[in-house]
Structure formats: C-alpha cells, structure tokens
Amino acid sequence: MSAGADRYSLVVKGGTLVIPGVGRVCADVGIRGGTIVALGDDLASPADAVFDAAGKIVLPGIFDPHAHIGNERAYEEEAETETRAAVLGGVTTIGIFLRSLEESYLKHLPAFRKAMDERSYVDSVFHPQIFTEEQIEEIPIYAEQFGIRSFKFYMSGMPGIVKSITDDVLLHGFRTVAGLGADAIACVHCETGVLIDAARRELQKQKDGTLADWEHAHPADAEALAIQTALYLAKVAGAHLYVVHLSSRQGLEVVRNARRQGLRFTVETTTPYLGIASDDANGFLVKMVPPVRTKDHHDALWEGVREGTINTVGTDNTSRCLATKKPEAGLHGARPGLPVLGTHLPALLHYGRERNVPLEILIDSATRAPAKTYGIYPKKGTIAVGSDADLVVVDLDLERTVRAEELQGMSDFSPFQGKTLRGWPVATIKAGDIVARDGKIVGKPTGRYLPRTASKVAPDVPWIRPQA
C-alpha cells in the first residue's frame, strides 16, 4: 500500500449517522483533509486519528442560517467569540445578517469577509440587510464581487435600532433580487409597521409589566398581515421569499394557505420561538423582537416544522451582555437580542423530542433545508462522500443545565439559563479537525467565508413534507 494515499486523517467510528433525506445509517466516516472521502463498515485503511462515536449519533454540522454578528461589540471580536460558542454547540456554518444602516456595503464587506476568514470558528455566508435605495442599486455588485445571493429587508424596523422600509421600496428590492437569478433569495422580517406602532402606543400607557405584556407590543396579526403582503409583492416581482423567524400561529396559517395555493417560498422559525414561552421565569432576559409567545404558538410552530410548512430552524442570535440587555429596565427599557448560538442544537433536540418530532425532521430543518435554500448543498448540510467534513457527534441522553459561562460566547447570560436540556454535542468536527470536545474548545478558528456562485435552479426545499 502506498504510504499516505489511502490514509485517513480522521475516522469517526461506530456512530449512527443521521443523513437528511436518507435516514439513520450505522457507518464509519473516513475523512481526508477537510473532506469526507469514505462511508462504510469498518473502514480498513489506516488513520492518523480515530474518534469513537459508539452509542452516539453523528449529524452533519449544523447550519444556522440566521445569526447577527457585531451588534454589541466590534464585528471582528464577535466573529471570534460568538462563533466559538457556536462550534462548541455543534454549529459549523452560519448565515450572517450584516448591518450597515446608511453606508454602502462596499465600504464594509472586505472587513466583514476578512474577519470571517481569519477569526471565525465556523464557515459563513452573508445576507446584507438592505435599508437604502443606494444599497438596492448595489445588490448586483454585492453579488458579483462577493458572491452574495441573499438579502434581507425589514418591513417593520425596530424603534431606535433599525428603520422600516415601505412597500414600494420592498418591491424595488424584490425586483432587483429576482434579477440576479432563480437561486437568489429575498429574506424578509415580516411585521406590519403601523400595527406595531399602534400596539406600542397602547403599551406605553402601561408603566410596568411582564414579559407576557411585551408580546402585545408585536401582535401576531402584524406578522400574519405582513407575510400576506410580502407574498404578494414577491409574486409580482418573481422573487423567492424567505420569511425569517416566524413566531405565531396566525403567521403559520397564512403560510399554509399560500402553500395550498401553490406558492413556492421558504419559511424559518427559531429555537427560542420553539422553546421559550412568554411566561418564562427568566423574564426580560428573553425580551426579543418578535416576542416569544404563549405555548399555543409553540404548538402551532411545531406542527409547522413537523408537516414541513416551516422549512428551516435558525437562531436569530444577537449577542448581548447584561449591562446592555438591562433586563431590570423592564417592559420599555430592556433591549431585544438573545445569545443563542451555543444552545441552538440542544434546544432543537430537547424541545423537538419532547414533542415526538422525528429526529430526521429536526436535523433536516437545521442542516439540509437551509443549505439547499442558500446554495451551499451538498458541500454543507449532509454526510456524503465529497461533502465538507463538518460533523457533530451527539449524546442524545446527555443532560446539562444551561449556564452562560459554559457556553463560551461573550455573553454573561443565556435566555435558556437554568433550564436542563437533553441532547448535547460531545464533539464538533470542522473541516476534518476536532474543534470542540466534551464542552471544551480543543481546536483553532479555521472558518472561511463562502462566496456563492449563481445558479439557474431555484431553492429546492420540501414545500409540504409527504406524511408518513
């Protein structure tokens, strides 16, 4: 045997692979360099290292399509600290919603990209958030020069944080995105601004309140109505709509009706909306926009995940520290934003399995479905020969109580803190290297920014999953 040619750099041995679209397969994974090169029983070639995954499940590295980086501290710093928390939690790729409220992204994209190439533990794609007509005009340049295929629009902004765009600007944005090609994605924060404004005025009459009161600041009807509008405008423009962070039963009902009419679009929810309710004991630590809602909405969102009307599950991670979150400032003063990259996979597994949602569906929503949507499948989002060797080895029975300091991001709190979640990663493998093991970082930040190439093929996600 020629020295080295057949040698694996790493073999993940004896685990049960969960392969989206295939199911559970007992097989070893042979890795050379950063790529999966073999799957099979008892891989025979020698290996530099062997990871014993017996009794564990092996998942594709988790792709969180919805993260914010640099909203609290410098972008470069969070590119390191928040992706460290991510990789420790089994997330190996993130989609980052970039923020430049006024200026052209051409001023910022080189630095954003450099940070992800030099400091990140995870791979990344970019979704610039579009606020100005100038930015809309530059969308083709962002695509051409930086390989960006997805852009985000806020129908309703967040008072004091980001502004809203009007429907005419949204339509112009949709048309520009559609002009890039069938694979381009228009992500939308769907809330109708005037309904939010009215609800907030009403809530201002109230001096104090609880997290449950905050739910009324962003009524579910405002989400449902905005989805209806966005669907119509996307249809007019021929754009592929991606509804970010669906949070309500009413919103889901609009999505279902539109799917029944044959409209093709993609819908995301997040682990906080699936697991944390508005009566949560952590109170304003969990303040978010849109708000976490009552358990009735959880029931609806889980039905959506199970039946496939909700395609992807992300985080909407926006890291903060207690000093800026200010939970003690209450209903009007506490700031939205949740550090949740490190708890994403455990929360998905814990709350999903509590409701008997099949593991294959949970994993699909956090790997293959977002990877297909954003044009990085099958490099990401599956376990296959030729795919990137990003894997997460999970002990489904491992229970841990969430403590912020163990998550290793920059935040000193977690909205899940104090909760015991079942199902945690015991190792994360990124590009063929073991980067995290038993709750500790053991590798280096080797993440890369992933420019995407244009494709004539529209995102191919299941619209309604065939029912068993």
Ligand SMILES: [Zn+2]
């Ligand atoms: Zn977001």
